[in-house]
Amino acid sequence: MGVRFCRQPELERPILIASWPGIGNIGIIAVDTLRGILEAEEFGEIEPWDFFYPRRVLIRKGILEYLEFPASRFYFKRLPGNDVIVFIGEEQPTEGGRVYAEGRKAYHMANLVLDVADRFKCRRVYTSGAAVALIHHTTKPRVWAVPNSESLIPEIRTYDNTVLMSDIEGRAGQGSITGLNGLLLGVARMRGFEAVCLMGEIPVYLQGLPLSYPKASKSVLEVLTNSLKIEVNLDKLDELDQKVVQRIEEFYQQIPLGIRGQLDRLKHVSYDRPAEPGPITEEEEKRIMDDVERFFRRQGGGD
Amino acid sequence: MSRRHCFKIHAELNLRQSSLVLGWSEEVGSVGQKSTDYLNRKLKGQKFAEIEPEGFFPMGGVPVKDNLAQFPESKFYVCRAHELLVFRSDSPGAEWHEFLNSILDVAEHYCRVKELYLLGAMLTFGAHTAPRELLAVVNSPEMKEVLSQYDLARDMDYQTQPGERPTLNSFLLWIAKKRNIPGASLWVPVPFYLATTEDVQAQKRVLTFLNERLDLEIDFSDLDQEIREQNEQLAEARSRFPQVDNYIKRLESNIMLSEEENAELIKKIEDFLKEGS
Numbered sequence: 001m002g003v004r005f006c007r008q009p010e011l012e013r014p015i016l017i018a019s020w021p022g023i024g025n026i027g028i029i030a031v032d033t034l035r036g037i038l039e040a041e042e043f044g045e046i047e048p049w050d051f052f053y054p055r056r057v058l059i060r061k062g063i064l065e066y067l068e069f070p071a072s073r074f075y076f077k078r079l080p081g082n083d084v085i086v087f088i089g090e091e092q093p094t095e096g097g098r099v100y101a102e103g104r105k106a107y108h109m110a111n112l113v114l115d116v117a118d119r120f121k122c123r124r125v126y127t128s129g130a131a132v133a134l135i136h137h138t139t140k141p142r143v144w145a146v147p148n149s150e151s152l153i154p155e156i157r158t159y160d161n162t163v164l165m166s167d168i169e170g171r172a173g174q175g176s177i178t179g180l181n182g183l184l185l186g187v188a189r190m191r192g193f194e195a196v197c198l199m200g201e202i203p204v205y206l207q208g209l210p211l212s213y214p215k216a217s218k219s220v221l222e223v224l225t226n227s228l229k230i231e232v233n234l235d236k237l238d239e240l241d242q243k244v245v246q247r248i249e250e251f252y253q254q255i256p257l258g259i260r261g262q263l264d265r266l267k268h269v270s271y272d273r274p275a276e277p278g279p280i281t282e283e284e285e286k287r288i289m290d291d292v293e294r295f296f297r298r299q300g301g302g303d
Numbered sequence: 304m305s306r307r308h309c310f311k312i313h314a315e316l317n318l319r320q321s322s323l324v325l326g327w328s329e330e331v332g333s334v335g336q337k338s339t340d341y342l343n344r345k346l347k348g349q350k351f352a353e354i355e356p357e358g359f360f361p362m363g364g365v366p367v368k369d370n371l372a373q374f375p376e377s378k379f380y381v382c383r384a385h386e387l388l389v390f391r392s393d394s395p396g397a398e399w400h401e402f403l404n405s406i407l408d409v410a411e412h413y414c415r416v417k418e419l420y421l422l423g424a425m426l427t428f429g430a431h432t433a434p435r436e437l438l439a440v441v442n443s444p445e446m447k448e449v450l451s452q453y454d455l456a457r458d459m460d461y462q463t464q465p466g467e468r469p470t471l472n473s474f475l476l477w478i479a480k481k482r483n484i485p486g487a488s489l490w491v492p493v494p495f496y497l498a499t500t501e502d503v504q505a506q507k508r509v510l511t512f513l514n515e516r517l518d519l520e521i522d523f524s525d526l527d528q529e530i531r532e533q534n535e536q537l538a539e540a541r542s543r544f545p546q547v548d549n550y551i552k553r554l555e556s557n558i559m560l561s562e563e564e565n566a567e568l569i570k571k572i573e574d575f576l577k578e579g580s
Binding site for chain 1: 478
């Protein structure tokens with residue numbers, strides 16, 4: 001089991017951008033949108049059968065034609081001075097009925113992805129996911145950036161609309177990134193790759209819904225493409241956002257009035273100066289989180 | 304990830320060319336379990352290998368069923384006179400690819416298997432009085448040709464529906480195809496109200512095919528007696544409960560029941576058969 005290559009592109013010190021599904025599919029939508037915009041070409045795939053149970057069978061005239069597995073594919077794009085490898089995993093290899101990858105399979109998949117990074121001498125790895133945050137869905141999501149090396153922090157501080165964990169009130173630089181979008185960062189550190197995870201914020205009350213959150217994917221892509229100095233048109237994500245806004249509003253109106261009233265106050269939170277207290281006090285923030293969690297029976301965190 | 308050696312061989316076999324019949328314990332209508340048990344009983348099957356459960360089944364304790372602690376089993380039996388292997392197992396909950404490859408490792412490397420027959424059942428919303436058609440899905444055109452002389456439906460078109468996943472038998476058939484082992488997955492319809500008890504008629508339909516195909520020379524008189532007894536029990540349930548009779552009559556006329564009616568019929572039949580047994 002390993003990686004099958006259908007092409008051997010010649011790339012110069014590319015960056016690798018990887019993502020798997022997670023909360024709101026924020027990371028994978030961002031990365032897949034970039035793949036589409038760049039018209040990146042497929043060149044390899046991780047053999048799926050030891051990682052996944054098949055998801056579709058096709059039987060024609062009594063003969064089993066094929067079995068389809070979730071794909072984990074590599075794409076490439078040559079850009080002047082900025083070659084890119086995109087990796088998209090359609091599912092996280094889970095064990096024991098868990099939602100996110102962990103354990104032996106997750107570690108193995110992370111290593112296979114980094115084997116490709118190694119083979120093509122990638123200079124940096126990016127992953128992307130979601131950051132569950134106390135924000136309102138009408139505000140622009142920020143991007144939480146977690147690097148795997150201290151040397152990257154000064155660069156991240158120059159990114160627009162981006163915060164480090166230490167900038168988030170009450171976190172003191174602490175947190176966790178669940179699943180492969182996080183694990184890859186750690187394995188990259190172990191193997192000597194510099195890596196950054198970019199997580200788009202999703203409102204705490206939307207984290208459990210089976211909806212994508214393209215608004216946050218756009219924030220992630222803005223940061224990513226600015227840092228890579230790639231110019232892209234992100235209108236497609238605005239169109240996607242328009243498609244889900246109506247459903248989010250419908251859901252929002254179903255939230256009990258008391259909780260919704262508190263959530264409405266988040267519309268006015270400004271993060272321009274994130275280190276300073278906003279219009280909601282810490283005590284109020286805690287109460288909102290408690291109410292929301294009680295309502296949704298969910299835990300916050302990154303993915 | 305390299306493949307583990309996760310099976311134990313208890314006896315060396317010297318088979319020239321064997322066939323493997325596989326049944327899962329959880330198959331509806333007990334088709335997998337009862338059919339493989341029947342083959343072992345009639346053909347004097349002897350256990351010769353097993354797959355270790357570690358990594359494939361949860362090991363957080365044991366369930367208790369009918370007062371007994373249960374433990375997952377994945378055992379191979381050999382019926383030497385007919386060069387027949389029988390594999391009966393609980394369905395693994397993880398590492399399916401490794402588990403299914405292990406079955407084929409034992410069958411191919413220790414028993415020179417030449418073909419596979421995977422036993423499966425599917426729920427039907429028809430009545431138990433309807434004749435059972437046996438469907439076959441194969442993994443090669445050659446195998447389809449081989450099976451053309453038997454009374455099987457061999458032209459099924461199917462693809463997984465949203466929210467569903469392929470069966471373990473489809474997964475195994477696909478792996479066998481990659482390993483160039485011809486195989487057929489057999490599907491017998493089981494009326495929904497017999498799914499959790501047993502459907503002896505469905506079992507016999509599968510076994511009749513295997514008997515013909517593998518020249519097993521089995522005398523089914525005992526199974527015929529079981530079928531008569533089950534039919535008598537079901538007839539008694541119909542005469543004792545007019546509503547049950549009404550529901551089954553409607554199914555016999557190809558009229559679908561509502562969800563509530565389905566549930567009521569299942570409960571009445573299950574309770575009645577349990578009481579009778």
